[in-house]
Amino acid sequence: MKRTKVQYNNLVQNSTSNKKQKFEDQITVINLNKYLFEDLANEILYEIFEYLDPYDIYKGFYNLSKRFQNLTINSNFLTKINISIISKLNFEDYYQNIVIPNQHRIKLLRLTNSFMVDIIFSPPRTILNFDHLEILILDKVQIRYFTKVFRYLIKLPKLHSLTISLIGYNQSLDVIFSNIFHLQKLKYCKIEYEIKHLEDKSVQLYFTHRDFSPIECLIINGRFPFHRFSNLLWHLPQLQHLSINCLVQFDDYVKQEKLPHIELKYLKYVSLQFEFVYFNEFEKIIKEFFYHVQILRLTTHFDEECLNAKRWEELIISHMPYLRIFDINHNDYIENNNFTYHHLINQFNSSFWMKKKWFFTHQHDWAQCLDSGIFYSTEPYRRKDYEFHWEIDEQNCSYKQDVNFNSVQHLSIHSRQITNIYLNYFSNVTQLTIKHYFKTSDDSIITTLNRMIPLVQLTELAIESYNFPFDEIIKLLRFTPNLYVLKLDLLSMKEIKSNFIEQSENFQYVSKINKIKNLIIREGCSLNQIQLIVNLFPQLEYLKTSMNRKEINQIIRYLLSKTNNKTQHLFFLCISKTPKICLKELNILIKSENLLNDYFMKFINRDLYVWW
Structure with missing residues (x-):
């Protein structure tokens, strides 16, 4: 499992501490002797390259001189092509000078939008030129193009890792998984897709008895039908690591297919999030497939049996004897009037749980309500995301306890009111989501947030509240200078006088210091609002x-x-919830008024994309 567990981020991470120290020593020598950059030895330049993205190496060095051009072309860093969101002009330049000449050398290829995929793999058989490709990462690919490319992916002799996110609604999951299962050298697979909630019943997913896959690590980000779950497991005899972020039981109950017994003796890690899947059904899966599992991570909702400590104890002893980590996050409402949430969770304080050193805590998600809450594992808290719900005071619940949240990178605040007495500190958070315009006990929102997280290190912020005042958003942006991605609901802008806002000190300051390049607005914008946005975010590259x-x-x-x-920095636009006729109308507008010289445009599921 050495190679399959290595995520993409690990493949492009910085050098080891020894290399870093050596590099720092060399830089010190350079500073002391005041060398010119051009005088540096090739070995030192190659060590500098290790800290840069291949595209940055190309942009920074390729056109400096013939020597640097040769260094760039001959370096091994060009075997890992990670193309982030860049303009069409820059992409085509990079494609011609770097990608095409190095097709036979490239081992890792990442493309971040469907237009890039269209260019590089057009026609689809072009992918055969990448005969040393081992790792392929494709973002935002249409399903119809996915099927065309796959017939050639099968012929790549070294491809062992595939990450793909599909855009558009995909109801035929059997097309997706049958194609993936035909990649007979694939060890790592991460796939993301979307299906319509109202059309879950029409989802098609069938496996044949020939569809065995050598996949060892499988990550599914999309709604996967529970009645096909055992079938999926049965076709993955080498599976070691499994993660599904939405395992759903559809309205129409479908009986699990009866299959011959198979022992998944390599399966050590399982992470599942349930939607309408009940413990009685999941228990059957555990008994059949999870005997060798060592790490079990579950996110469940609205099934009291998931908090039956005695039942879990018996199940673990008999059917998961190797389990080392039991990580559960359960959101529920207790219907039995004779019980509170505490009655159920206190069952997890027996000697069995203490001996295993598995500890738990909870928070309440409704004010003055002790019969609902979120129950989760601690000591340590291992997840990268955390939902903050604490809505109840100490008089009603004295069970609140301090938890180490160093693992948390994404904090989602759901509370409508926050008192300073219950604040935890999330020291490593870089992403923040605010669900409501919450009240604080005595301080401002910014002061309260800064007591919970270091605002200055945030790189992504999402405000999903309809009533979060726009002037408060601007104040918050003043204290988050390193934001790269911002997601907003802008209904609160309707009553704003833009001239008054733009003249404020906060607006002027934020417009000068912010680094936001990626802006997503869920609600519609008028021309006046767009003008306000452009004035506030002059570094913007992507707008949806x-x-x-x-x-x-x-x-x-x-x-x-x-x-x-x-x-001037904008090069990617997505107009959401728009009729298809706009594709034709905007093409005519752009060409007739010569607004763009070179661009691509496509329409997918009521979203119109323009890239230039």
């Missing part, structure tokens, strides 16, 4: 929002105007 149908042409004309310096 819906638009007033009558103002689309005006907004596009404004955003693409060649005299508008404030949109």
Whole structure:
């Protein structure tokens, strides 16, 4: 499992501490002797390259001189091509000078939008030129293109790792998984897809008895039908690591297919999130497949049996004897009037749990309500995400306890009111989601947040509240100078006088210091709001929002105007919730008024994408 457990981030991570120390020593010598950069030895330059993305190496060094051009071309770093979100012009330059000449050398290839995939793999058989490719990462690929590419992926002799996210709704999961299972050298697979909730019943997923896969690590981010779960496991005899973020039981109960017994003797790690899957059904899966599991991570909802400590104890002793880590997160409402949430969770204080050193705590998600809450594992808390719900005071619940949350990178605040007495500190959070415009006991929202997380280190912020005042958002942005991604609901902007806002000190300051390049707005924007946004975020590269149908042409004309310096960095636009006729109308507008010289445009599931 050495190679399959190595995630992409590990493949491009910085050098070891010894290399770093050596590199720092060399830089010290360089500073003391005041060398010119051009005088540095090739070995030192190659060590510098280790700290840079291949595209940054190309942009920074390729055109400096013939020597640097040769260094760039001949370096091993070009075997790992990680193409982030860049403009069409920059991509095509990189593609011509680096990707095409090195097709036969490339071992890792990551493409971050469907337009890039169209260019590099057009026609699809072009992928055969990448005959040394081992790791392929494709973001936002259409399902129809996915099937065309797969017939050639099968022929790549060294491909062992595939990560793919599909855009558009995909109801035929059997097409996806049958293709993946035909990759007979695949060890690692991560797939993301979306199906319509209202059409869950029509999801098609069938496995044949020939569809055995050598996959050792499988990560599924998408709604997967529970009635096909045992079938999936049966076809993965080498599986070691499994993660599914939405295992769902559809309305129409479908009986699990009866299959011959198979022992998954390599399966050590399982992480599952349930939707309408009940413990009685999941228990059967545990008994049949999880005997060798060492780490079990579950996220469950609204099934009291998941908090039956005695039942878990018997199940673990008899059917998961090797279990080392039991990590559960359960959200529930207790219907029995004779019990509170505490009655159930106190069952997990017996000697069995103490001996295993498995400890738990909880929080309440409704004010003054002791019969609902979230129960989760601690000592330590291992998850990278955490939902903050604490809505109850100490008089009603004295069970609150301090927990070490050093593992948490994404904090989601669901509370409508936060008192300083219950604040935990999340020292390593880089992503923050705010669900409501919450009240604080006596301090400002910013002061309260700064007591919970180091605001200055945030790189991604999502505000999903309809009533979060826009001037409060601007104040918050003043204290988050390292944000790269911002997601907003902007209904609160409707009553704003933009001239008044723009003249404020906070607006002027934020517009100068913020680094936001990626902005997603869930609600529609008017031309005035778009102008306000552009003035506030002059570094913007990617914008996704819906638009007033009558103002689309005006907004596009404004955003693409060649005299508008404030949109000079913008190169990717997604107009959501728009009719398909806009594809034709915008093409005509752009060409007739010469707004762009070179661009791509496509329409997918009511979203219109433009890249230039």
